[in-house]
Amino acid sequence: MLKIGDRIFESRIVGAPLAGVTDIAFRRVIRGLYNGLVCAEMISSQSLVRCKSKLPYAKQIISECEPASFQLLGRKCDLMAESAKILQGLGAKQLDINMGCSVRKVLRQGEGASLLAEPDLAIEIMKSVVNAVNIPVTVKIRKGIEKSSDGAVKIALSAEDCGIKAIAIHGRTAEQMYSGESDWDFISSIKKRVSIPVIGNGDIKTPEEAVTKLNMSGCDGVMIGRGILGNPWILRDSDFLDRKIPFSPVSSEEKLKTAFRHFDFEIEADGEDSGFKKIRKHLSWYIKGMPMASVMRDIIFRTRKVKELKEKFAKYFDFVKEFEIEYAKEKLSLFNVEQLFQKYLS
Ligand SMILES: Cc1cc2nc3c(=O)[nH]c(=O)nc-3n(C[C@H](O)[C@H](O)[C@H](O)COP(=O)(O)O)c2cc1C
Numbered sequence: 438m439l440k441i442g443d444r445i446f447e448s449r450i451v452g453a454p455l456a457g458v459t460d461i462a463f464r465r466v467i468r469g470l471y472n473g474l475v476c477a478e479m480i481s482s483q484s485l486v487r488c489k490s491k492l493p494y495a496k497q498i499i500s501e502c503e504p505a506s507f508q509l510l511g512r513k514c515d516l517m518a519e520s521a522k523i524l525q526g527l528g529a530k531q532l533d534i535n536m537g538c539s540v541r542k543v544l545r546q547g548e549g550a551s552l553l554a555e556p557d558l559a560i561e562i563m564k565s566v567v568n569a570v571n572i573p574v575t576v577k578i579r580k581g582i583e584k585s586s587d588g589a590v591k592i593a594l595s596a597e598d599c600g601i602k603a604i605a606i607h608g609r610t611a612e613q614m615y616s617g618e619s620d621w622d623f624i625s626s627i628k629k630r631v632s633i634p635v636i637g638n639g640d641i642k643t644p645e646e647a648v649t650k651l652n653m654s655g656c657d658g659v660m661i662g663r664g665i666l667g668n669p670w671i672l673r674d675s676d677f678l679d680r681k682i683p684f685s686p687v688s689s690e691e692k693l694k695t696a697f698r699h700f701d702f703e704i705e706a707d708g709e710d711s712g713f714k715k716i717r718k719h720l721s722w723y724i725k726g727m728p729m730a731s732v733m734r735d736i737i738f739r740t741r742k743v744k745e746l747k748e749k750f751a752k753y754f755d756f757v758k759e760f761e762i763e764y765a766k767e768k769l770s771l772f773n774v775e776q777l778f779q780k781y782l783s
Pocket of ligand 1: 453454455456457458477478479508535536537538577607638639640641660661664
C-alpha cells in the first residue's frame with residue numbers, strides 16, 4: 438500500500454512521467470491492465486497559463502485514467518500556482534512538481550533539475566503550488582545537478598514543511614542524464630531522513646528488480662520509467678510479485694491486442710496524422726526482443742498508412758506465432774527464420 442496525502446493506492450509501483458510517452462492514449466492502455474498510480478507527462482506551467490483554450494489539457498484529465506498525477510514544469514511561483522489551480526479545476530486529483538528534467542533546453546530556462554541548484558527558490562515553488570490547491574502535491578527530484586547533492590538534500594528535507602505529500606527521487610545527477618546507474622544508496626539515505634513517503638526511481642527493468650529495490654531501499658514505492666516502454670505489463674507484474682499474487686508473462690496475443698488498442702487510442706486523441714506518427718515508436722517498442730524485430734522496426738517506420746501498418750503488424754504476429762511453434766520443435770535455423778518472415782511480410 439502507498440499513501441500520498443489522503444490518496445491510498447493498493448500498489449506500491451508507480452508509472453513515471455515520460456514526456457511524449459505517458460500521454461492520454463498510453464495511460465488509457467495502462468489503465469486497462471493496472472490500477473496503480475501513473476504520472477502524466479510534464480506540462481509547462483507557462484504554456485498552460487498562456488493557452489487560451491484549455492481543451493488540450495482538459496482532454497488529458499479524464500476519470501477513466503484515474504489514479505493519475507499531473508506534473509508541472511516551471512520556475513515562476515505565480516505561474517506554477519496558477520497552473521496548479523487550472524489543473525485542479527480541470528479535474529486533476531494529484532499534482533507533481535518537476536525538479537528532475539535534465540533536457541538541455543529545460544535546464545537553460547532554469548527549470549526542471551536546474552532548481553536543484555536553487556533550493557530556496559525550489560522551496561518557494563513548493564509552497565506556492567501547495568497553497569494554491571487542496572489536492573496532494575508531490576515533487577520529483579534527481580540526486581543533484583553535477584557532483585554535489587546539497588541542493589537536492591535541502592529540497593527533500595524541506596518538502597514536508599512546505600506541505601509536499603511525497604518525494605520521488607531519480608538517483609542520478611542531471612549531468613549524468615541516463616548514464617551510469619541510479620544511486621539507490623542516496624535514495625535510501627533520504628528515505629531515512631524524511632517522514633513523508635519516498636518513491637525510488639531508476640533502472641528498474643523487471644518485476645524482480647522492482648521488488649528487490651523496494652525492499653532493499655526501504656522506500657514506500659518505486660517508480661518505473663523506461664521499463665514501461667512497450668511493456669506496460671511490468672507495472673502490473675511488479676505489483677503482483679510484490680503482493681505475492683501469481684501471474685504469467687504476457688502472451689503475444691495479448692501484446693497484439695494491446696498494441697491495437699493503443700493504436701486506436703492515439704488516433705482518437707491526436708487525429709490520424711499525429712496519432713500515426715506517435716504510435717510507430719510504441720509499436721517498435723512492443724516488439725522489442727521478439728524475432729526479426731529490427732527488420733520489422735524498419736517496416737514500421739517505412740509504412741505510411743494506418744490500414745497498411747495495422748495489416749503488417751498483425752502479419753508480424755502471425756509470423757511470431759508460427760516461429761514460436763517451430764522454435765519449440767527446435768526446427769529453426771537463422772535461414773529458416775528469414776524465410777518464415779518473408780512468408781508473412783514479403
Ligand atoms: C522519454 C523520457 C521522457 C521523460 N519525461 C519526463 C517527464 O516528463 N518528467 C519527469 O519528471 N521525468 C521524465 N523522465 C524521467 C523519468 O521519469 C525517470 O525519472 C527516468 O527515466 C529514470 O527512470 P528509469 O530508469 O526507470 O527510466 C523522462 C525520461 C524519458 C526516458
